[in-house]
Amino acid sequence: MSQIKQPGSLLLLGVNHxxxxxxxxxxxxxxxxxxxxxxxxxxxxxxVREAMILSTCNRVELLTVQDDAQPVATTTLGLLNFLHDxxxxxxxxxxxxVYEFREREAIRHLFRVASSLDSMVVGEPQILGQVKESxxxxxxxxxxxxxxxxxxxRAFSVAKRVRTETHIxxxxxxxxxxxxxxxxxxxxxxxxxxxxxxxxxxxxxxAARHLIQQGATTLLxxxxxxxxxxxxxxxxxxxxxxxxxxxxxxxHEQSHRxxxxxxxxxxxxxxxxxxxxxLLHRRRNRPVFFIDIAVPRDVAPEINKLEGCFVYDMDDLxxxxxxxxxxxxxxxxxxxxxxxxxxxxYTDRLSRAPAIAAIKVLQLSAETIRQQELARTAxxxxxxPLTPEQQAAIESLTKSLTAxxxxxxxxxxxxxxxxxxxxx
Amino acid sequence: xxxDILDIRVFLAAKYIAMSLLWLRVAVVLYGIAAFAVxxxxxxxxxxxxxxxxxxxxxxxxxxxxxxxxxxxxxxxALPVDTHETLSMLGLLLATAFLVLTARYKTVSFxxxxxxxxxxxxxxxxxxxxxxTIAYPxxxxxxxxxxxALLLAAYAALFLxxxxxxxxxxxxxxxxxxxxxxxxxxxxxxxxxxxxALKALLFGLPCMTAGLLIGSVVALQTIGPTFFADPxxxxxxxxxxxYMLMIFIRQHSGLRGRRAVYLSSFVFLVVxxxxxxxxxxxxxxxxxP
Numbered sequence: 122m123s124q125i126k127q128p129g130s131l132l133l134l135g136v137n138h139x140x141x142x143x144x145x146x147x148x149x150x151x152x153x154x155x156x157x158x159x160x161x162x163x164x165x166x167x168x169v170r171e172a173m174i175l176s177t178c179n180r181v182e183l184l185t186v187q188d189d190a191q192p193v194a195t196t197t198l199g200l201l202n203f204l205h206d207x208x209x210x211x212x213x214x215x216x217x218x219v220y221e222f223r224e225r226e227a228i229r230h231l232f233r234v235a236s237s238l239d240s241m242v243v244g245e246p247q248i249l250g251q252v253k254e255s256x257x258x259x260x261x262x263x264x265x266x267x268x269x270x271x272x273x274x275r276a277f278s279v280a281k282r283v284r285t286e287t288h289i290x291x292x293x294x295x296x297x298x299x300x301x302x303x304x305x306x307x308x309x310x311x312x313x314x315x316x317x318x319x320x321x322x323x324x325x326x327x328a329a330r331h332l333i334q335q336g337a338t339t340l341l342x343x344x345x346x347x348x349x350x351x352x353x354x355x356x357x358x359x360x361x362x363x364x365x366x367x368x369x370x371x372x373h374e375q376s377h378r379x380x381x382x383x384x385x386x387x388x389x390x391x392x393x394x395x396x397x398x399x400l401l402h403r404r405r406n407r408p409v410f411f412i413d414i415a416v417p418r419d420v421a422p423e424i425n426k427l428e429g430c431f432v433y434d435m436d437d438l439x440x441x442x443x444x445x446x447x448x449x450x451x452x453x454x455x456x457x458x459x460x461x462x463x464x465x466x467y468t469d470r471l472s473r474a475p476a477i478a479a480i481k482v483l484q485l486s487a488e489t490i491r492q493q494e495l496a497r498t499a500x501x502x503x504x505x506p507l508t509p510e511q512q513a514a515i516e517s518l519t520k521s522l523t524a525x526x527x528x529x530x531x532x533x534x535x536x537x538x539x540x541x542x543x544x545x
Numbered sequence: 546x547x548x549d550i551l552d553i554r555v556f557l558a559a560k561y562i563a564m565s566l567l568w569l570r571v572a573v574v575l576y577g578i579a580a581f582a583v584x585x586x587x588x589x590x591x592x593x594x595x596x597x598x599x600x601x602x603x604x605x606x607x608x609x610x611x612x613x614x615x616x617x618x619x620x621x622x623a624l625p626v627d628t629h630e631t632l633s634m635l636g637l638l639l640a641t642a643f644l645v646l647t648a649r650y651k652t653v654s655f656x657x658x659x660x661x662x663x664x665x666x667x668x669x670x671x672x673x674x675x676x677x678t679i680a681y682p683x684x685x686x687x688x689x690x691x692x693x694a695l696l697l698a699a700y701a702a703l704f705l706x707x708x709x710x711x712x713x714x715x716x717x718x719x720x721x722x723x724x725x726x727x728x729x730x731x732x733x734x735x736x737x738x739x740x741x742a743l744k745a746l747l748f749g750l751p752c753m754t755a756g757l758l759i760g761s762v763v764a765l766q767t768i769g770p771t772f773f774a775d776p777x778x779x780x781x782x783x784x785x786x787x788y789m790l791m792i793f794i795r796q797h798s799g800l801r802g803r804r805a806v807y808l809s810s811f812v813f814l815v816v817x818x819x820x821x822x823x824x825x826x827x828x829x830x831x832x833x834p
Contacts, residue, residue: 291590309734309737405799426721
């Protein structure tokens with residue numbers, strides 16, 4: 122009779138942006154090129170049955186399944202020693218920043234991380250891809266199997282459920298992404314659109330990059346210092362992006378070429394209502410979007426009243442970002458509820474897993490014995506083979522006997538399983 | 546023997562009409578479901594409701610098509626005669642327009658306006674069908690079918706353009722007032738609605754031109770030049786001029802937003818006037834007395 126394998130205990134050890142400063146996270150970070158080797162090494166640590174490492178810019182986490190025989194303190198120490206040996210980082214230096222989750226809490230933490238509830242920007246979509254990447258690496262090196270594999274698959278489906286049932290990731294929360302989102306509301310796809318940057322500044326540069334990411338293909342730069350404009354254009358030029366410089370004195374004559382104008386000169390009233398009217402006339406009333414991130418403002422607020430002109434200044438963008446952040450916070454509460462329910466469901470299933478496995482083993486073992494006895498009897502009666510009717514009668518008899526003998530044990534085991542699982 | 550054949554024909558025609566009414570009622574129910582489901586799908590961004598709205602609208606359009614085909618087959622003619630049938634056919638065209646827009650632009654927002662109109666256009670013929678018969682034998686010709694179908698397509702295109710312009714206006718106002726929270730993300734981007742409005746008009750113009758030309762040629766051959774002094778015909782000419790002017794203005798001055806809505810609404814009123822001018826027309830009547 123085969124033995125039922127003990128499931129092992131789940132241990133998650135890690136640091137993230139809330140527990141460790143960036144210099145500690147930097148030293149703990151494991152680049153993707155070394156992830157396979159690190160995972161393999163971790164999986165071969167004493168007492169570790171399964172392992173996965175998640176390493177991103179905001180977190181490093183070691184998810185392991187430990188032998189049940191291992192004392193609790195030893196397991197934690199073992200993982201800290203791994204960090205020490207593998208990354209040459211003293212355990213004492215890391216220890217104060219490390220959080221540790223076991224069993225149910227580890228499952229909960231994993232579900233929250235995959236669902237982007239533990240991220241620096243709650244709802245950001247990259248984390249799920251990073252968890253999947255770590256899982257793929259761990260699978261490739263054979264570090265995950267019967268316990269971590271289903272757990273991670275469950276984490277992915279929980280994350281998917283959170284994405285589809287809440288709006289946690291549907292609104293932008295940074296100024297640059299809000300600007301890009303507004304541009305999409307005006308132009309739909311930004312493919313083929315032209316962005317004009319007036320003035321130089323980090324924020325305008327960031328906003329332009331976001332717009333380029335969304336599909337804008339032409340970038341024009343205008344600055345009082347032409348060399349500076351050239352430098353910005355060069356920094357944003359790629360094979361897919363056409364860039365150009367508009368001399369500042371020709372700004373009003375040429376600004377109609379742009380669908381989106383980002384201004385950050387701070388010189389005040391670079392665009393007046395008259396300029397905007399002329400611009401609209403040249404564009405034959407095609408909409409134009411002014412993103413004014415300068416203080417004092419570069420774009421006259423009255424321009425927003427002109428049909429086809431949309432003006433958003435820094436305050437407007439921040440207001441939208443704040444509204445979106447509030448939406449995310451509300452959605453995060455709904456997402457937490459989903460995670461809590463999913464954790465309960467998963468741990469419940471885990472707690473019943475030994476009983477289910479025992480039933481399977483018991484049934485398999487009984488069936489094996491029954492088949493062996495039938496074969497032995499058939500060999501004994503080889504000289505006088507049974508008729509098909511007799512064979513069927515013996516089959517039925519042995520099955521009935523086996524079922525009756527196992528009944529009390531199976532009933533006791535089944536009592537531990539809820540009706541839902543019996544249906545499964 | 547001849548009487549028997551006649552009886553069988555009458556029986557079959559009655560059966561077809563009864564079946565066509567049944568299919569039309571099924572279509573109304575399905576359109577109703579779609580019109581209801583499109584609200585949470587578009588307004589609250591609930592994808593599950595989208596999976597209800599689209600199949601219901603598609604199935605509704607299918608049963609609607611079957612119903613119209615059976616009606617015309619039973620009546621041994623190829624085009625709608627009374628107001629109810631015409632409304633029903635226009636409803637089918639609008640439902641088709643909604644499905645095409647959804648497939649092309651991946652937005653169900655137009656359904657908020659189009660589907661209730663489709664329901665209204667089909668609910669009357671489904672539960673109170675018209676009983677007019679036709680007086681003219683030429684009405685069975687394919688040319689008149691083309692005349693009616695093309696004009697209905699032009700009306701549907703104009704209605705669609707009006708809705709697109711309205712959506713443009715709502716989205717423009719929201720962006721100008723900086724009310725850009727998630728709740729109203731159902732509105733398509735401005736450029737998309739503008740494209741839809743213009744493309745619908747550009748589709749409608751050749752339909753209207755060809756429809757009116759065919760109608761005029763057929764009228765000239767059957768009724769004679771007096772047809773052109775009829776108020777209905779004169780209004781139709783005014784409608785065509787207004788339609789063409791609207792496209793010209795939109796194309797050449799880039800008219801959008803509020804003024805585009807006003808212009809579309811004006812042309813739509815002209816279309817309604819042309820439609821209702823049947824009551825004044827002495828010659829554009831095809832019902833048997």
